[in-house]
Amino acid sequence: MSTDQARSSSKTISTPFGSTDAERLVVAQSTELFSTSQPLILASGEKLGPIQVAYETYGTLSEEKDNAIFICHALTGDAHAAGKYSLEDSKAGWWDEFIGPGRGIDTDKYFVICANVLGGCTGTTGPTSISPQTGKRYGLEFPFITVEDMVRVHRALMANLGIETLAAVIGGSLGGMQVLEWVAQAPDNLQNAIVLASAAQLSAQGIAFNTVGRRAIYADPNFNDGEYHQNDEVPKYGLALARMIAHITYLSESSIEMKFGRKLQDESDEFAFELQQETEFQIESYLHYQGNRFVERFDANSYLYLTRAMDYFDLAARYDGLDAALKKTSARFLIASYTTDWLFASAQSRELVSTLISNDKHVSFCELESPFGHDAFLLEIDQLTQIVRAFLQAED
Amino acid sequence: MSTDQARSSSKTISTPFGSTDAERLVVAQSTELFSTSQPLILASGEKLGPIQVAYETYGTLSEEKDNAIFICHALTGDAHAAGKYSLEDSKAGWWDEFIGPGRGIDTDKYFVICANVLGGCTGTTGPTSISPQTGKRYGLEFPFITVEDMVRVHRALMANLGIETLAAVIGGSLGGMQVLEWVAQAPDNLQNAIVLASAAQLSAQGIAFNTVGRRAIYADPNFNDGEYHQNDEVPKYGLALARMIAHITYLSESSIEMKFGRKLQDESDEFAFELQQETEFQIESYLHYQGNRFVERFDANSYLYLTRAMDYFDLAARYDGLDAALKKTSARFLIASYTTDWLFASAQSRELVSTLISNDKHVSFCELESPFGHDAFLLEIDQLTQIVRAFLQAED
Numbered sequence: 001m002s003t004d005q006a007r008s009s010s011k012t013i014s015t016p017f018g019s020t021d022a023e024r025l026v027v028a029q030s031t032e033l034f035s036t037s038q039p040l041i042l043a044s045g046e047k048l049g050p051i052q053v054a055y056e057t058y059g060t061l062s063e064e065k066d067n068a069i070f071i072c073h074a075l076t077g078d079a080h081a082a083g084k085y086s087l088e089d090s091k092a093g094w095w096d097e098f099i100g101p102g103r104g105i106d107t108d109k110y111f112v113i114c115a116n117v118l119g120g121c122t123g124t125t126g127p128t129s130i131s132p133q134t135g136k137r138y139g140l141e142f143p144f145i146t147v148e149d150m151v152r153v154h155r156a157l158m159a160n161l162g163i164e165t166l167a168a169v170i171g172g173s174l175g176g177m178q179v180l181e182w183v184a185q186a187p188d189n190l191q192n193a194i195v196l197a198s199a200a201q202l203s204a205q206g207i208a209f210n211t212v213g214r215r216a217i218y219a220d221p222n223f224n225d226g227e228y229h230q231n232d233e234v235p236k237y238g239l240a241l242a243r244m245i246a247h248i249t250y251l252s253e254s255s256i257e258m259k260f261g262r263k264l265q266d267e268s269d270e271f272a273f274e275l276q277q278e279t280e281f282q283i284e285s286y287l288h289y290q291g292n293r294f295v296e297r298f299d300a301n302s303y304l305y306l307t308r309a310m311d312y313f314d315l316a317a318r319y320d321g322l323d324a325a326l327k328k329t330s331a332r333f334l335i336a337s338y339t340t341d342w343l344f345a346s347a348q349s350r351e352l353v354s355t356l357i358s359n360d361k362h363v364s365f366c367e368l369e370s371p372f373g374h375d376a377f378l379l380e381i382d383q384l385t386q387i388v389r390a391f392l393q394a395e396d
Numbered sequence: 397m398s399t400d401q402a403r404s405s406s407k408t409i410s411t412p413f414g415s416t417d418a419e420r421l422v423v424a425q426s427t428e429l430f431s432t433s434q435p436l437i438l439a440s441g442e443k444l445g446p447i448q449v450a451y452e453t454y455g456t457l458s459e460e461k462d463n464a465i466f467i468c469h470a471l472t473g474d475a476h477a478a479g480k481y482s483l484e485d486s487k488a489g490w491w492d493e494f495i496g497p498g499r500g501i502d503t504d505k506y507f508v509i510c511a512n513v514l515g516g517c518t519g520t521t522g523p524t525s526i527s528p529q530t531g532k533r534y535g536l537e538f539p540f541i542t543v544e545d546m547v548r549v550h551r552a553l554m555a556n557l558g559i560e561t562l563a564a565v566i567g568g569s570l571g572g573m574q575v576l577e578w579v580a581q582a583p584d585n586l587q588n589a590i591v592l593a594s595a596a597q598l599s600a601q602g603i604a605f606n607t608v609g610r611r612a613i614y615a616d617p618n619f620n621d622g623e624y625h626q627n628d629e630v631p632k633y634g635l636a637l638a639r640m641i642a643h644i645t646y647l648s649e650s651s652i653e654m655k656f657g658r659k660l661q662d663e664s665d666e667f668a669f670e671l672q673q674e675t676e677f678q679i680e681s682y683l684h685y686q687g688n689r690f691v692e693r694f695d696a697n698s699y700l701y702l703t704r705a706m707d708y709f710d711l712a713a714r715y716d717g718l719d720a721a722l723k724k725t726s727a728r729f730l731i732a733s734y735t736t737d738w739l740f741a742s743a744q745s746r747e748l749v750s751t752l753i754s755n756d757k758h759v760s761f762c763e764l765e766s767p768f769g770h771d772a773f774l775l776e777i778d779q780l781t782q783i784v785r786a787f788l789q790a791e792d
Contacts, residue, residue, distance in 0.1 A: 204652040204679050205644065211680040212640045215687075219633035221617045237615035244608045245641060248601065253741075256600040262710065281707065283600050284607040291611075311677065314658065342738075345649075 013161060014060040017083065017107040019100055024092070026083035030054050030123055033156045036132060040152060046143040050132070053157050054079045054123020055115035058099055059107035061163070068163045069105055070154065071095065071114040072171030072178035074378075075246075075306055076298055078122040081114035097381040104385035110167060115157055117150045117178075119306050121299035124153070127226070128299050138301075140226035145305055147174070147313040151181045155189075165189050168392065172196035172377035173344065174306070177313045180326075180352075184319050187329035192395065194334045194388060196377040197341050199348035200315040200322055206343055209249050210307040213242030217300050226301050239300045240291030247290050252340035252373030256283055322355045333363040334391040336384075338376040364391055409557060410456040413479065413503040415496055420488070422479035426450050426519055429552045432528060436548060442539040446528070449553050450475045450519020451511035454495055455503035457559070464559045465501055466550065467491065467510040468567030468574035470774075471642075471702055472694055474518035477510035493777040500781035506563060511553055513546045513574075515702050517695035520549070523622070524695050534697075536622035541701055543570070543709040547577045551585075561585050564788065568592035568773035569740065570702070573709045576722075576748075580715050583725035588791065590730045590784060592773040593737050595744035596711040596718055602739055605645050606703040609638030613696050622697050635696045636687030643686050648736035648769030652679055718751045729759040730787040732780075734772040760787055 018024060032050045034040045039049030056079045061068060071081050073094070082099035084092050093114075098104045105112055116124035119142070127142040134141070158166065169190050171179045176198020183193050202210075217223055220238030228234050248256075260283040319325035333356055337349035346367050356363040366387050370376035377384065414420060428446045430436045435445030452475045457464060467477050469490070478495035480488050489510075494500045501508055512520035515538070523538040530537070554562065565586050567575045572594020579589050598606075613619055616634030624630050644652075656679040715721035729752055733745035742763050752759040762783050766772035773780065 201658065203649060204656050204658055204677075205647075205649045207658065207677050208644045208647075208652060208679050208683060211677070211683055212637065212644065215640065215684070216612060216615075216637055219612075219616070219637060241608065241612055241615060241637075244611065248604045248608065251601075251604075253599060253601045253738075256604060260600050262597065262600055262603065281600075281603050281607070283604050287604060287607055288611070342649075 013057065013111070015057045016060070017058040017100060019102075021084060021087055024083040024096075024100065025087070026056050026058065026080075026085065026093070028054060028079070028085065028123065029056060031157065031160060033153065033160060040149065040156070042143055043146040043148045044144045048125070048143055051118065051125045051153055052123065052129065053115055053125075053153060055113055055157060056080060056082075056093075058082050058112040059110055061111040061161075065163050066165060066167065067110050068158070068161075068166050069110045069112050069168045069170060070158065070166050070182075071099075071105075071112060072154070072169065072175035072182075073114060073117065074171070074173040074175045075310065076294070076303075077175070078120065079114050079116040079124075080122075081112070094378065098384060104381065104388045105170070106389070113157075113161070115154055117306065118153045119145045119150070119302060119309065121302035126299070127301035127305060128229070137229050139229070140301065142301070142305060144308070146309050147177050147181045148185070148318065150309065151178055151185055154178075155182070155186060165191065168192035168194060170194035170196070170388070171198070173198055173374065174310050176344075177310070177315075180315050181313070183329045183331060184315060184325040187331070190329070190331050192334070192392065193329075193331045194336075194391070195349075195352070196336045196384070197338055197344050197374055199344050200325075200352055201313060201317075202310055203343075203345070203348070206249070207311045209245055209343075210311055213245050214304055214307060216241035216245070217304060220300075223300065226304075228300065234295070235300045236292075236295040239295050239298065239303060240288075242303060243294040243298075244287045244291040247287060249343045250374045252342065252371060254340055254371045255373055255375075258371060260286065322352075323359060326355060326361065327359045329361070331361075332391075332395065333361055334366075334387065335363060336366045336368055336377075336387060338368050338370045338373065338380075340371055341374040341376065343374040409453065409507070411453045412456070413454040413496060415498075417480060417483055420479040420492075420496065421483070422452050422454065422476075422481065422489070424450060424475070424481065424519065425452060427553065427556060429549065429556060436545070436552070438539055439542040439544045440540045444521070444539055447514065447521045447549055448519065448525065449511055449521075449549060450516075451509055451553060452476060452478075452489075454478050454508040455506055457507040457557075461559050462561060462563060463506050464554070464557075464562050465506045465508050465564045465566065466554065466562050466578075467501075467508060468550075468565065468571035468578075469510060469513065470567070470569040470571045471706065472690070472699075473571070474516065475510050475512040475520075476518075477508070490774065494780060500777065500784045501566070502785070509553075509557070511550055513702070514549045515541045515546070515698060515705065517698040522695070523697035523701060524625070533625050535625070536697065538697070538701060540704070542705050543573050543577045544581070544714065546705065547574055547581055550574075551578070551582060561587065564588035564590060566590035566592070566784070567594070569594055569770065570706050572740075573706070573711075576711050577709070579725045579727060580711060580721040583727070586725070586727050588730070588788065589725075589727045590732075590787070591745075591748070592732045592780070593734055593740050593770055595740050596721075596748055597709060597713075598706055599739075599741070599744070602645070603707045605641055605739075606707055609641050610700055610703060612637035612641070613700060616696075619696065622700075624696065630691070631696045632688075632691040635694065635699060636684075636691050638699060639690040639694075640683045640687040643683060645739045646770045648738065648767060650736055650767045651769055651771075654767060656682060718748075719755055722751060722757065723755045725757070727757075728787075728791065729757055730762075730783065731759060732762045732764055732773075732783060734764050734766045734769065734776075736767055737770045737772065739770040
């Protein structure tokens with residue numbers, strides 16, 4: 001579909017979205033952007049095209065096309081932010097409780113879009129995609145990508161839908177980094193920027209944990225330099241391990257203590273030492289479960305590319321200082337951090353807020369009380385609903 | 397050597413120890429304790445014997461045998477706490493700066509002993525040892541061991557050296573757990589207990605990190621159910637990965653930021669993406685180096701057994717409450733924690749101190765300022781020297 005075609009049909013873009021399961025059935029959408037002759041020029045200088053983008057929409061785009069909210073997903077998220085594909089689905093989208101009529105992001109008022117990031121593995125072009133040059137999966141031949149590139153692709157999707165200015169861009173963690181990048185890239189094309197549990201750069205400790213996760217993938221004998229799709233097996237042990245490491249950083253010490261403490265799976269079995277199936281402490285069992293489940297839904301190469309993009313994201317370095325990156329926009333900001341988030345500590349949000357204030361920006365900052373650590377932006381929906389609703393309504 | 401022989405010769409136990417390299421040459425010692433007919437009964441109920449114990453001594457045991465200080469090493473430590481084996485050695489023992497004439501542990505005054513723990517891989521019986529039953533390495537046939545068992549072996553070593561009462565027992569991290577266990581097991585046989593960066597139990601988050609480290613070892617194809625000594629290769633990727641994960645927990649966010657920040661190894665190479673040798677950020681290079689170096693000196697099975705012992709250590713659970721575990725002793729206590737240690741947070745030390753105070757124990761508590769996280773007890777020697785010297789002298 002060319003951009004012109006999309007524009008001509010965009011007046012009718014509508015995904016009626018309600019409160020009951022039946023009213024919340026959604027369709028996975030996809031569009032092709034860029035091309036071999038008109039590729040995206042990546043931050044690295046390499047060229048990439050065509051690029052397929054998977055997305056979903058909830059609600060109805062106004063005739064003025066001024067009511068769109070773009071949701072940026074986090075590291076292992078996807079375009080399926082809300083609703084179900086069929087009534088039989090056991091699970092709804094990852095931010096389902098937050099999106100709908102009268103919810104934090106009110107679909108009676110806003111037209112909501114969520115798209116899978118460049119480099120992902122759930123519909124948008126990434127290392128699992130077929131390279132038009134070779135006719136084979138990219139694997140590690142996929143170019144190095146950055147948060148800047150992800151946002152360029154999503155901005156192209158907005159142009160394709162005929163949306164020039166967004167009512168808001170919102171995201172947590174890597175999603176929050178995308179929001180900040182969006183502000184820097186297109187300062188006049190968004191009215192509100194909502195950054196949750198995020199920062200203008202990942203901490204060195206965060207890089208360290210990502211490093212170890214990637215190393216776990218490389219060390220898996222099934223990794224085969226990223227060419228594992230030719231194997232019988234994907235590098236499932238390495239990927240599960242990477243997820244387990246990351247998962248610990250998403251939880252707070254207090255949430256682990258509350259949920260699991262030092263409880264054994266089977267109190268009668270005090271001196272069990274089953275090395276291959278080490279599930280004596282409940283936290284162990286939980287991490288193994290999380291690791292194994294992740295392998296079913298995520299691609300190892302994508303994990304490498306996306307964590308690398310997260311490591312390299314550095315808004316200040318890219319735009320010659322944080323001031324320079326943020327000063328041009330007229331967007332209003334809502335920055336929220338969580339008391340027990342140690343991966344993206346409140347101090348990093350405060351730094352961002354200081355810069356915004358010193359540049360005379362309209363900024364609201366909340367340090368939210370939660371025991372759930374970094375994951376709180378995905379779990380504490382009532383709290384998030386209150387602050388996001390208040391922030392967006394205050395504009396009216 | 398039987399216990400009687402050791403006792404008859406123990407009057408002369410002396411390892412003259414000075415300040416110059418030549419005066420600090422030490423000899424690795426070893427003795428066999430327990431036997432097939434008189435085994436150690438482990439906490440699990442299993443029997444183990446004979447048990448070889450590797451140890452070192454520094455200084456001279458008084459005729460009254462009342463000046464001995466026992467050093468409990470941490471997870472991956474060994475008996476080589478101070479001095480060098482030869483003048484050509486590039487490195488001295490792991491607490492070298494802390495032990496010697498006029499140092500924190502003054503060898504002009506004290507006779508200092510450090511021994512490798514049960515389950516270790518540097519001289520004391522562990523999974524790499526040959527089982528007398530099978531004539532082969534124990535591997536995963538080695539029995540499940542606990543901190544309680546480690547201390548029983550070291551107490552047997554003291555008996556073997558004819559030492560009934562210790563002037564002090566000191567240790568950090570897993571070493572501090574051993575000190576607490578020593579107090580509980582032999583409340584009348586030590587005068588001073590010095591517990592650094594430790595706790596009466598590992599946090600659930602600590603268990604989580606250990607779990608992931610062990611999983612990395614199991615997932616290494618060279619692990620071969622612990623029978624890797626028959627292979628050409630040990631599970632080096634898994635063990636290195638386990639060390640990298642653990643190493644992050646030993647550092648503080650601030651120490652990583654100070655030392656590495658987000659600095660690239662080669663600033664000119666902004667978009668490098670060498671997956672197999674991922675050393676773009678300096679913290680990555682450092683962790684890879686630490687992981688690879690660790691593999692040269694440590695055994696994977698030992699790592700499994702010792703981390704498991706650390707996970708299971710729970711003084712209160714074992715002795716029917718923390719009060720019961722600590723109330724019988726007349727020892728004086730020095731408890732020290734570090735401001736940036738998040739693996740063994742100060743709150744855990746404070747809990748211990750509260751229990752000691754409510755049981756009318758003599759206790760000194762210091763929360764020491766350091767940017768170095770959990771590793772501070774190995775790095776901040778001047779600070780440690782001051783508090784330990786003051787604590788031991790106050791007794792005189």
